[in-house]
Amino acid sequence: MNEQLSMEVExxxxxxxxxxxxxxxxxxxxxxxxxxxxxxxxxxxxxxxxLMDAMKRITIKKRKIEKRLKGRPEV
Numbered sequence: 001m002n003e004q005l006s007m008e009v010e011x012x013x014x015x016x017x018x019x020x021x022x023x024x025x026x027x028x029x030x031x032x033x034x035x036x037x038x039x040x041x042x043x044x045x046x047x048x049x050x051l052m053d054a055m056k057r058i059t060i061k062k063r064k065i066e067k068r069l070k071g072r073p074e075v
Contacts, residue, residue: 005035005038005039005042008035009035009039009054009058012028012031012032012035012058012061013057013058013061015028017061017064017065017068020065022069025065025068025069026069028062028065029062029065029066029069032058032059032061032062032065033062035058036055036058036059036062039051039054039055039058040055043055
């Protein structure tokens with residue numbers, strides 16, 4: 001994984017999720033998608049397990065953000 005990408009992944013993982021506005025959540029979700037797709041392209045060529053672990057961590061955080069964006073279903 002190149003230097004710039006690894007720095008972006010670290011910054012995304014350190015980003016706090018509390019007190020985010022809706023627009024911040026949308027931006028974070030899009031950034032997570034972009035990171036996962038970029039890492040996936042590299043992973044296809046190298047099959048590095050560290051890349052897969054990074055994708056999993058980002059995906060977990062992305063799901064939490066999206067769950068909050070969609071809100072609770074009302075009955």
